[in-house]
Amino acid sequence: MGQPLELSHVFKQFGDKTAVNGISLQVEQGEIYGLLGANGAGKTTTMRMVLGVIFPDGGTISYFGKPYGPAQRHEMGYLPEERGLYPKIKVSEQITYLAQLRGMSAKEADQSLKYWLERFEVPEYYDKRVEELSKGNQQKMGFIAAVVHKPKILILDEAFSGLDPVNVELLKTNVKMLRDEGTSILFSTHRMEHVEELCRNITILHRSNPVLQGDLKEIKKRYPRESVLLRTTGPVEGLERIKGVTAVERRERGYQLAISEISAAKAILSAAVEQSEVEHFEIQEPTLNQIFIKEVGESNE
Amino acid sequence: MNKLGTVIRFSFMSKIRKRSFVVTMIVLAVLITVLANVPYLLDKYMNKDDQPLNIGLVYEPQPQVAEKLRLVSDQLKSPGYHFVDYKEQTSDSQLQQDLKSKKLDAYLKFSKEAAGGFPEVTYVSKSGDDPDQDVAAALQNVLQTVKMQTIAGGSLSDSQLAELATPVALNAEKAGSADGEAGAKSNEASEAANYIYVYVLIILFLMINTTTGSMIASEVTAEKSSRIMEILITSVSPLVQMFGKIIAMFLLGLLQIAFFAAVVGINLSMPHNIDAIKGLGVDITQLSLDVFLYGLVFYILGYFLYATLFAAIGSLVSRTEELGQAIMPITLMLMVSFYIGIFSIATPDAMLIKIASYIPFTAPISMLVRIGVSEVAPWEIAVSLAILLAATLLFGWLSAKIYRTGVLLYGKRPSLKELGKAMRAYKM
Numbered sequence: 001m002g003q004p005l006e007l008s009h010v011f012k013q014f015g016d017k018t019a020v021n022g023i024s025l026q027v028e029q030g031e032i033y034g035l036l037g038a039n040g041a042g043k044t045t046t047m048r049m050v051l052g053v054i055f056p057d058g059g060t061i062s063y064f065g066k067p068y069g070p071a072q073r074h075e076m077g078y079l080p081e082e083r084g085l086y087p088k089i090k091v092s093e094q095i096t097y098l099a100q101l102r103g104m105s106a107k108e109a110d111q112s113l114k115y116w117l118e119r120f121e122v123p124e125y126y127d128k129r130v131e132e133l134s135k136g137n138q139q140k141m142g143f144i145a146a147v148v149h150k151p152k153i154l155i156l157d158e159a160f161s162g163l164d165p166v167n168v169e170l171l172k173t174n175v176k177m178l179r180d181e182g183t184s185i186l187f188s189t190h191r192m193e194h195v196e197e198l199c200r201n202i203t204i205l206h207r208s209n210p211v212l213q214g215d216l217k218e219i220k221k222r223y224p225r226e227s228v229l230l231r232t233t234g235p236v237e238g239l240e241r242i243k244g245v246t247a248v249e250r251r252e253r254g255y256q257l258a259i260s261e262i263s264a265a266k267a268i269l270s271a272a273v274e275q276s277e278v279e280h281f282e283i284q285e286p287t288l289n290q291i292f293i294k295e296v297g298e299s300n301e
Numbered sequence: 302m303n304k305l306g307t308v309i310r311f312s313f314m315s316k317i318r319k320r321s322f323v324v325t326m327i328v329l330a331v332l333i334t335v336l337a338n339v340p341y342l343l344d345k346y347m348n349k350d351d352q353p354l355n356i357g358l359v360y361e362p363q364p365q366v367a368e369k370l371r372l373v374s375d376q377l378k379s380p381g382y383h384f385v386d387y388k389e390q391t392s393d394s395q396l397q398q399d400l401k402s403k404k405l406d407a408y409l410k411f412s413k414e415a416a417g418g419f420p421e422v423t424y425v426s427k428s429g430d431d432p433d434q435d436v437a438a439a440l441q442n443v444l445q446t447v448k449m450q451t452i453a454g455g456s457l458s459d460s461q462l463a464e465l466a467t468p469v470a471l472n473a474e475k476a477g478s479a480d481g482e483a484g485a486k487s488n489e490a491s492e493a494a495n496y497i498y499v500y501v502l503i504i505l506f507l508m509i510n511t512t513t514g515s516m517i518a519s520e521v522t523a524e525k526s527s528r529i530m531e532i533l534i535t536s537v538s539p540l541v542q543m544f545g546k547i548i549a550m551f552l553l554g555l556l557q558i559a560f561f562a563a564v565v566g567i568n569l570s571m572p573h574n575i576d577a578i579k580g581l582g583v584d585i586t587q588l589s590l591d592v593f594l595y596g597l598v599f600y601i602l603g604y605f606l607y608a609t610l611f612a613a614i615g616s617l618v619s620r621t622e623e624l625g626q627a628i629m630p631i632t633l634m635l636m637v638s639f640y641i642g643i644f645s646i647a648t649p650d651a652m653l654i655k656i657a658s659y660i661p662f663t664a665p666i667s668m669l670v671r672i673g674v675s676e677v678a679p680w681e682i683a684v685s686l687a688i689l690l691a692a693t694l695l696f697g698w699l700s701a702k703i704y705r706t707g708v709l710l711y712g713k714r715p716s717l718k719e720l721g722k723a724m725r726a727y728k729m
Contacts, residue, residue: 015722015725051535052535054709070538073535076535078535080528080531082531083528083532084527084528084529085527085529086524087527088319089315093311093315094529097307097311098533098536100307101304101307101533101537102536145532146532
């Protein structure tokens with residue numbers, strides 16, 4: 001049996017525009033795989049191909065080693081970016097309907113729905129119509145609709161967009177739980193902090209091309225540590241004169257420094273210890289945000 | 302197949318549970334009931350007093366004519382009036398007195414001069430209106446007989462007179478159906494029944510097709526605009542989805558037809574309405590099973606032809622507000638086919654309807670009209686059905702393709718060129 005989800009050299013063209021140019025990736029069991037990219041980079045097209053809605057022009061997509069087929073549909077769950085449900089139909093009716101379309105029996109679907117409503121602590125929505133719910137709660141119902149049939153592969157397109165922090169946490173907890181239960185999740189977002197928290201492997205798409213790919217930690221190691229965070233009780237003078245320091249930024253409590261070589265960090269620390277009391281000193285690895293902007297932003301010009 | 306069932310059940314149930322649907326059905330049922338009973342109610346209201354009218358018969362100045370009138374009229378079983386004789390010279394004021402005291406409803410008087418051998422007759426009533434239709438007809442008939450008797454003046458026998466009085470009958474007979482008078486008569490009744498039947502069928506065809514058609518289109522558009530389509534197309538193939546919806550609406554249409562048929566049936570089988578229908582010369586038992594079966598086949602094929610188009614159009618529109626405009630061409634096509642049928646029902650052998658019965662979009666109604674009220678060779682029906690079937694399959698296939706592509710296209714309604722491009726891009 002192959003990986004839950006494996007794309008190899010997938011290629012898609014719309015007219016004379018290339019939408020996805022040779023993406024390859026594997027999602028293991030119990031893994032959240034991050035698919036990043038600016039708007040129009042080809043994330044949604046990639047996801048649609050994975051979902052079998054549109055067919056790739058080249059390359060293969062396999063699910064547990066098998067090609068796409070009706071049986072594979074049952075194993076997939078999808079939370080689209082622009083999610084929606086029937087506004088005038090009861091939550092219970094439409095979610096059991098969607099679960100049945102994914103090959104669940106009506107009874108199982110009902111049980112699963114009740115389980116999920118309990119998990120979100122909103123069992124009273126069972127008999128409510130979707131239009132009666134608040135937007136955040138509608139999104140929760142959308143999430144339930146995506147996972148109610150216990151998919152092995154879950155595709156989340158901007159899962160947390162438009163939610164308040166409490167609900168983001170709630171959804172994140174549930175996504176992690178699903179991961180721990182063994183679900184393979186393909187996850188797309190603009191929010192880098194979510195990726196750093198959730199994903200092991202990522203692919204950054206830029207203008208249809210995968211520009212950066214691999215283990216998040218490995219990627220970060222490849223980028224030089226160019227940032228130092230220093231927090232002291234009193235002011236520290238002469239930081240900008242230290243060799244290798246390219247920028248000094250005064251913060252509320254301390255300094256944010258940019259360095260061109262790692263040896264500068266040591267000099268910074270000793271200077272700080274001499275002049276004041278150090279509360280916090282960190283050589284920061286680059287944030288994904290910085291990497292993303294570097295990769296995507298540079299070639300944007 | 303299992304999923305098709307799920308889609309059908311869901312679409313059907315969610316439609317039928319809607320309050321607006323239930324209300325519409327009830328309102329229409331009430332409307333039909335009222336309409337079906339209008340002739341009876343009108344009748345009841347107009348002839349509140351079913352008593353025969355009391356009509357004064359003034360003998361002077363034409364006692365012989367009056368006497369004859371009396372005699373002829375006495376032979377009628379229920380003329381709807383009753384003569385009150387005024388044999389002596391009576392003044393107008395006396396008669397008017399009697400009118401006022403309701404002893405009389407009206408009176409007849411003759412003029413003194415008999416121009417052309419027969420006096421003028423005047424019907425005097427309180428309101429001065431013409432007499433009630435039935436009474437007038439009876440009086441005219443009787444007076445005609447009396448006039449003939451008077452003018453013929455005994456030179457003709459009674460039977461000759463009676464023969465003269467009967468109007469010439471112009472019998473119409475269909476060539477080749479010379480099975481005697483009884484056959485001709487029942488033919489006539491069944492033909493009248495068929496006319497009405499065909500009318501009802503094509504009106505039903507139009508009604509059900511436009512309502513279910515726009516329901517299909519608006520459901521598809523609603524699914525698209527609420528974005529649940531994204532989930533649906535990844536769960537079940539668009540083809541299953543589209544045909545599930547179409548079949549669900551088809552069943553809904555059948556349910557509506559059955560419901561209305563039941564309402565009409567109950568109303569017509571009320572004792573008071575049976576007489577009214579017999580009075581129209583329509584015999585319901587004479588409806589031909591052929592027309593019904595052909596009607597069903599053409600209805601089903603025509604329905605699927607139009608429904609797939611409605612679904613395809615619905616899939617191209619992203620917002621519900623744009624839908625009305627988008628489905629206009631199909632609705633127009635339905636209307637055209639309906640009017641060709643309605644206008645040709647009196648001339649079912651005209652070239653227009655003959656041609657129309659081979660064009661798939663107009664064939665269901667046109668062929669039904671021809672089968673119902675004219676003679677159609679079996680091969681003609683076969684050819685028309687074959688064309689319709691082929692078109693239904695072709696457009697079903699095309700619509701399915703458009704649907705697959707259309708549900709993924711958001712934004713402004715795509716032009717044909719854009720659609721073709723998208724279809725190639727999506728490899729469908």
